Structure formats: structure tokens, C-alpha cells
Amino acid sequence: MPHLKVEPFKTEELDRLIAEEEWLHFRAVPESAAPVELLGVEFEGEPFLLEIKKRPEATVLRADKISRPLDVGRIKRCLAALAEKAGWKILHSNIEESAQRPPLAAEAEKSIRDFESMRFPMEKVALEVGFGSGRHLLWQAERHPDTLFIGVEIHTPSAQQVLRQIRLRGLQNVWVVNYDARLLLEMLPSNLLEALYVHFPVPWDKKPHRRVISDAFVEEALRALRPGAVLELRTDSENYYRYALEVFSRPPKSDFRVEKNRDLPVVSKYEARWRRMEKNIYTLSLRALEASSPRQADFDFTFHEPVTYDSIRMVPSKPVVEENFFVHFGRAYRFSDDSGGIVECSFGSFDRPEHKYLIYRDKEPLRYFPERPVATATNARAHQKIGAIVYGR
Ligand SMILES: C[S@@+](CC[C@H](N)C(=O)[O-])C[C@H]1O[C@@H](n2cnc3c(N)ncnc32)[C@H](O)[C@@H]1O
Numbered sequence: 556m557p558h559l560k561v562e563p564f565k566t567e568e569l570d571r572l573i574a575e576e577e578w579l580h581f582r583a584v585p586e587s588a589a590p591v592e593l594l595g596v597e598f599e600g601e602p603f604l605l606e607i608k609k610r611p612e613a614t615v616l617r618a619d620k621i622s623r624p625l626d627v628g629r630i631k632r633c634l635a636a637l638a639e640k641a642g643w644k645i646l647h648s649n650i651e652e653s654a655q656r657p658p659l660a661a662e663a664e665k666s667i668r669d670f671e672s673m674r675f676p677m678e679k680v681a682l683e684v685g686f687g688s689g690r691h692l693l694w695q696a697e698r699h700p701d702t703l704f705i706g707v708e709i710h711t712p713s714a715q716q717v718l719r720q721i722r723l724r725g726l727q728n729v730w731v732v733n734y735d736a737r738l739l740l741e742m743l744p745s746n747l748l749e750a751l752y753v754h755f756p757v758p759w760d761k762k763p764h765r766r767v768i769s770d771a772f773v774e775e776a777l778r779a780l781r782p783g784a785v786l787e788l789r790t791d792s793e794n795y796y797r798y799a800l801e802v803f804s805r806p807p808k809s810d811f812r813v814e815k816n817r818d819l820p821v822v823s824k825y826e827a828r829w830r831r832m833e834k835n836i837y838t839l840s841l842r843a844l845e846a847s848s849p850r851q852a853d854f855d856f857t858f859h860e861p862v863t864y865d866s867i868r869m870v871p872s873k874p875v876v877e878e879n880f881f882v883h884f885g886r887a888y889r890f891s892d893d894s895g896g897i898v899e900c901s902f903g904s905f906d907r908p909e910h911k912y913l914i915y916r917d918k919e920p921l922r923y924f925p926e927r928p929v930a931t932a933t934n935a936r937a938h939q940k941i942g943a944i945v946y947g948r
Contacts, residue, residue: 556617556618556623556627556630557617557618557627557630557631557634557648557649557650558615558616558617558634558648558649558650559615559616559617559634559637559638559643559645559647559648559650560613560614560615560645560646560647560648561613561614561615561616561638561643561644561645561646562613562614562643562644562646563609563610563611563612563613563614564614564641564643566582566584566592566607566609566614567891568641569582569594569641569891570582570891570892572637572640572641576640578596578597578598578636579594579595579596579637580595580596580597580602581594581595581890581891581892581897582594582595582890582891583595583888583889583890583891583896583897584888584889584890584891585886585887585888586886586887586888586889586896587886587887589886590608590609590610591606591607591608591609592606592607592609592888593605593606593607593619593888593897594607594616594637595897595924596633596637598629598632598633598636599629599632599633601624601629601925602622602924602925602926603618603619603622603623603624603630603925604618604619604621604622604623604912604924604925605617605618605619605633605634605637606618606619613646613647616634616637617630617634618630618633620910621899621910621911621912621925622912622924622925625659625664625711625714625715625718625733626659626661626664627715628658628659630650631650631651634648634650635650658719658722659715659718659719659722660718660719660721660722660726661718663718663721663722663726663729663730663731664714664718664730664731664732664733665705665730665731665732666732666734666926667732667734667738667739667742667929668926668927668929670732670739670742670743671742671852671930675703675747676703677701677702677703677728678701679699679701679702679703679749680702680703680705680747680748680749681695681699681702681703681704681705681748681749681750681751681752682704682705682706682707682739682740682743682748682750682751682752682779683695683704683705683706683707683751683752683753683754684707684736684740684751684752684753684756684767685707685708685709685736685753685754685755685756685757685767686706686707686708686713686717686754687708687710687713687755687823687824687825688713688716688717688823688824689706689708689713689716689717689720690821690822690823690824691752691754691819691821691823692704692706692717692729693717693720693721693724693726693729694820694821695752696726696728696729697724697726699728700727700728701728702728702749703728703729703730704728704729704730705729705730705731705732705739706729706730706731706732707731707732707733707734707735707736707739708731708732708733708736709733709734709735709736711733714731714732714733717729717731718731734929735907736767737767737769737771737772737775737906737907738907738929738931740772740775740776740779741775741850741929741931742929742930742931743779743850744779744849744850745778745779745846745847745848745849745850746778746779746780746781746782746846746847747779747780747781748779748780748781748784749781749784750780750784750785750787751776751779751780751784751785751786751787752787753767753768753786753787753788753789754787754788754789754823754825754826755789755790755791755823755825755826755829756768756788756790756795758790758792758794758795760792760794763798764905764906765906766795766798768788768795768798768799768802769802770802770805770806773786773802773803773805773806773841774806776841776843777806777808777809777841777843777847778847778850779847780842780843781843781846782843782844782845782846783842783843783844784842784843785840785841785842785843786840786841786842786843787838787839787840788803788838788839788840788841789819789826789836789837789838789839790836790837790839791825791826791829791834791835791836791837793835796837796839799839800813800839803839803841808843808844808845809841809842809843809844810841810842810844811839811840811841811842812839812840813837813838813839813840814837814838814840815835815836815837815838816835816836817836817838851932852930854930854931854932854934854935854938855935856923856927856928856930856934856935856938857920857922857927858920858921858922858942858945859920860920860921860946861915861916861917861918861919861920861921862915862921862945862946863915864889864895864896864915866945866946866947867887867896867898867915867945868887869947870884870898870944870945871884871944872884875940875944877936877940879904879933879936880902880903880904880905880933880934880936880937880940881901881902881903881905881908881937882900882901882902882937882940882941882944883900883901883902884898884899884900884944885898885899885900885901886898886899887899890916894916894917895914895915895916895917895919896914896915897912897913897914897915897924898912898913898915899911899912900912900913900941902928902934902937902938902940902941903928903931903933903934903937904931904933909928909929909934909937911923911924911925911926911927911928912924912925913941913945921945
């Protein structure tokens with residue numbers, strides 16, 4: 556990840572720059588003794604935080620984990636612009652933009668939030684979950700220019716690599732979402748998908764609750780598939796195969812079939828490895844038989860009132876655990892101009908939590924940073940709880 560190591564400087568000096576530069580919003584100082592400050596920026600239209608780690612021999616700046624942009628080039632350009640404005644002496648950096656690396660296809664990158672009010676530009680839409688190197692996704696997109704292929708991948712470097720490929724190949728019908736597929740699926744309208752591919756998901760033999768395929772996932776998949784469309788699962792794991800058989804046999808209004816060692820014209824890196832090892836490959840195709848009713852999507856994630864510093868200081872430091880969700884407040888920071896502050900907050904369902912910040916300021920309602928949570932029913936319940944805690948209700 557891009558970072559900048561500069562000669563130690565007084566971080567208070569940044570306050571003058573914040574007053575001058577519109578894209579620098581605030582400096583936040585931890586309430587605890589931790590030697591890490593945060594700088595709030597909005598660079599090239601994207602809000603995120605830079606972490607400033609103070610060490611005796613050097614100060615290190617990098618994008619913070621929760622809010623960092625997918626486009627690494629944007630982080631590099633932001634750090635370079637800041638170093639130039641501040642006139643720091645750079646001791647080490649990796650922010651030179653590589654001339655050889657093609658840029659990402661920015662128009663193909665979609666954020667999970669985009670799906671809250673998405674208009675799909677093509678009539679046919681397919682989804683691939685965990686596309687990895689993207690061989691299958693790109694192959695499908697090249698062969699079916701009349702279909703929009705949405706690829707969702709939780710691993711950021713894989714998403715970036717495929718965004719480069721999309722640009723190199725000039726594909727106009729692929730979108731990439733760097734997020735948890737289980738949440739994206741919940742965001743899709745009912746009866747949308749022509750196909751849903753889940754090829755070689757991680758088997759998670761020791762932590763089955765982390766598997767992509769679950770009763771909840773299949774229920775959402777059947778809702779998002781149009782009648783007659785298929786969820787295609789391919790796996791080399793006997794364990795996962797048996798587990799999926801059970802899960803697929805439960806939901807009503809669906810049927811499924813199983814094929815052993817069916818070849819596809821395109822072979823992913825994983826599949827090639829299993830084939831060399833002569834492992835069996837199972838394909839399970841689960842078909843939606845009936846149309847589903849529309850999904851509920853009118854969740855409200857706004858807070859309506861300001862929060863005082865005192866209420867923020869009173870939030871519990873331990874996780875608040877309810878039946879289907881939790882809320883956990885993390886490290887708290889105060890803005891250097893004393894107008895408010897920012898608090899880490901994780902919440903939502905146990906297996907796919909949201910990680911955000913909450914910003915509070917005098918006279919302004921509390922808000923999420925860098926953006927509000929994904930609109931799911933579980934997040935909506937967690938949001939209610941956050942409100943109840945900070946407003947003391
Ligand atoms: C074993 S790889 C298979 C990759 C690819 N489908 C193939 O056949 O080569 C599993 C992929 O799923 C991704 N993945 C795991 N959990 C995910 C989730 N919840 N949402 C999206 N992607 C996920 C991983 O990052 C990884 O790239």
C-alpha cells in the first residue's frame with residue numbers, strides 16, 4: 556500500500572494547510588495515548604482518511620484501512636499533493652506512479668452504495684461471486700456483449716487486477732464491486748439475474764459460518780434470480796459439495812441438479828490446479844422456479860440530531876451484542892479545532908460486519924464516514940441501536 560515516510564514534523568502545522576486547502580477537512584487527535592492521528596481529506600471527489608503515525612525517527616502517512624479508496628493511484632496522488640504542499644523532507648516512499656501499469660477502468664468500478672438506487676443499463680444481468688483472477692468473468696463478458704456481468708470480489712488486489720484487464724480489453728459490459736458478495740446480493744432487485752456464478756468458493760472447513768453459500772445466501776439468490784435462472788456452484792471440495800447439497804435441497808420453489816467433472820471452455824487458475832491433481836469437480840445448478848416479491852429497500856441511515864462530546868465519551872467500550880447483530884465502538888479522536896470528533900464503529904451481522912467512522916460536530920447531526928452503511932435490514936437494526944446508545948434512549 557502506498558505510504559510516505561517523512562522527517563518528523565509537528566502535526567499542528569497541518570492545521571494551517573487545512574485552513575488553506577479545500578480538500579483537507581480536519582485533523583483528528585486520539586483520545587488515548589496512541590501515536591496515530593487522522594487527516595480527513597476529499598481527494599478527486601472521494602472522502603477518506605490518511606493515518607499519520609508518529610515515530611521518533613520518522614512520521615509515516617498512509618490511507619487508513621476503513622476508508623481507503625480502491626484506486627491506489629488516487630492514494631498516491633493524494634500523498635504526493637500533501638507532501639508538496641507541506642514541503643516535507645521525504646525519507647522513503649512508494650508513491651511514484653508506475654508508468655507500466657495500465658490504469659483501472661474507473662467507470663467499471665461500482666461501490667456497494669451505488670446499488671441502493673441502481674439503474675441497470677442492460678436488460679440481461681449476471682453476477683459472479685469471488686471471481687479471483689477474473690478469467691471466467693472476462694471470458695463470459697467477451698462472449699456475451701448483450702449481458703452486463705457484475706463481478707464481486709472481496710480481495711482488493713484481485714478487483715484491481717480485473718479492472719485493469721477490463722480497460723486493456725476495452726470491455727463495456729463488466730462492473731466490478733470490491734465488497735462482500737453476501738451484502739451485494741442483498742442489495743440487488745428481485746428477479747434481476749440471468750445467472751449467478753460461484754466458482755470454487757473457499758471451503759472454510761474449520762469455520763463453516765464464513766462460507767459464502769448458506770441458507771440466507773441461497774434465499775437471497777433465489778430472490779435475485781429471475782424465474783428459470785440458475786445459481787451455478789462449482790467446487791472441488793467433497794465436504795463443500797455435501798454441505799451445498801443439503802443447503803440447496805431446503806428451499807421451496809427451486810430445483811437443482813448435480814454434474815461431476817463437467818468441463819467449461821474456460822479454466823480458472825484454481826480449477827487448473829485441481830485438474831492436474833485429478834480431483835473431482837462438482838457442479839451444482841440451483842434453479843429458481845417462481846418470481847419473487849420486491850425487496851424492502853427503504854431503510855433510513857440518517858441521524859437527525861447533533862451528539863455531544865459527553866455522550867460520545869459515555870459509549871460502551873465493549874461490544875453490545877443483540878440476537879442478530881452487534882455494535883462495537885472503537886478508538887475515538889477529537890478534531891484539532893475542538894469542533895467535534897470521529898469514532899470508529901463496527902456493527903451489523905456477525906459474519907459480515909460493517910466498519911465505519913461516526914463524525915460528530917457541534918450543531919451538526921451525527922453522520923457516518925466515509926459513507927453510510929449498506930442498506931440491509933440487519934444494518935438498519937444496528938443503526939437504530941447506535942442511535943439509542945449515543946442519544947441515550
Ligand atoms: C478459491 S478462490 C476462487 C476464485 C475463482 N472463482 C476461480 O475459480 O479461480 C475464492 C475467491 O472468493 C473470494 N471471496 C471469498 N469470500 C468472498 C465474499 N464473501 N465475497 C466476495 N468474494 C469472496 C476470495 O477472495 C477468492 O478470490
